[in-house]
Amino acid sequence: MTLESDLFKNSDSLKACEIKDSAHIVADEPPNRRGVNNRGPHIALIQKALRRLMSSPKFGLEEANEEYGPKTAEVVRQFKLGPPMILNTELRQTTPDNIVGRRTIKALDTALVRQKGREIPPNDLPIPPLDPFGPFQVVVFNEKDSFPISRQDHNRNEDDLDNTRREPINLTKPLPLLAQGLLLKARTMEASELQLAMKIELGGAGRGLGLDMANRFFNNQAVQDKFFPPNDKITQALVASDSFKRQLQDLESQISNVLQAGIRTRKVCDYHDLAVAKKSVQFELPSFPFTAEEMNLKAVIGGMKGGFVSLKEFDANADTRRWRATLSFLLVDHFGINDEDLRPGGGHGTFGQVSMWVLQHEHRPGNCPFISKFVFDAPASGPL
Secondary structure: OOOOOOOOOOOHHHHHHHHOHHHOEEOOEOOOEOOEOOEOHHHHHHHHHHHHHOOOOOOHHHOOOOEOOHHHHHHHHHHHOOOOOOOOHHHOOOOOOOOEOHHHHHHHHHHHHHHOOOOOOOOOOOOOOOOOOOOOEEOOOOOOOOEEEEEEOOOOOOHHHOOOOOOHHHOOOOOOHHHHHHHHHHOOOOHHHHHHHHHHHHHHHHOOHHHHHHHHHHHOOOOOEEEEOOOOHHHHHHHHOHHHHHHHHHHHHHHHHHHHHHHHHHOEEOHHHHOHHHOOOOOOOOEOOOOOOOHHHHHHOOEOOEEEEEEEEEEEEOOOOEEEEEEEEEEEEEEOOOHHHHOOEOOEOOHHHHHHHHHHHHOOOOOOOEEEEEEEEEEEEEEO
8 A cells, every 4th residue: 555645645654654553643632541643744744634625624723733632633533434434343443533544544645636636546556647748728717706716614603703701610621720810810800901911912922913903802892704905914914924825835736736637637727627616626724833933923813714715817828838827815713712712721821811801701892702804815826
């Protein structure tokens, strides 16, 4: 057996996972189970694959940390539900587990290859292509409106958009004593004092962007959509970030692969092969890391909740064997806080965040979470 997909084929760790039980990927589940092989670049490849194959998987901070934690493990379990369901028949499983073993890594790899536009034959022999360098036709882009190619809906029911009164101390999973103390302290303070604490924290981490988002939050009267146009400074910082540029490059590579498959098998470069209904490409939502370069975006966005990408313009040249396009983006995030953000660890549980939680749930008017919608165009191109 061998891994075929562009994502997996060069990873020694994932190749080992396919052939050795000791290389299987298992999440930590304290105190009962200590995970193995669950940190590193190979985990980022699995998370990237799941983003391509599933609708809006939730990895939290595990994606930025290249960690196979409980959130990633749960996404894997959902993937293994199928169809077809992935079970270890030797163990007589009736429901999938959350371990990435030889069956799971092969299923992910096969799904990636098929998504790129070519099926793996039953005997794993390569498909004989037509002459990849011969002439081909180009279907003219003729759309009155933009042409959707990638869609990941966000969940409007997530609790980071909830602004009703909560009692997190009485949750099934109690808050640590330190977090309880900070929360009790914040509940005795005036709204202006809480806003100041939030501005101090966001102002430092967000380098200007944080104060802008804080003020929008303070003045927001209801949970609603707020659009950030191309000339907004937060949108501009998003477009200029390395995280967005990496995901755009990955999308360009996916588009090239799909178009090349059409040329190889049908001698046609057809942008319709990218249609969102075919799920042939998927823009991976940026998740900003705790780095000096992107801390400002980590403070005000963190990681996107949803995204929509469309072709606004498209053409291809059979002589130069390149395509180019204008891509229209609508990226969605929630600017709000949930109960889990009160727990210390991974950048959470700070007094600024506790202050925001109390403002969001207990102080009116204003202080309501909102849905951030970043709207902009970006040029894209690639080989054929």
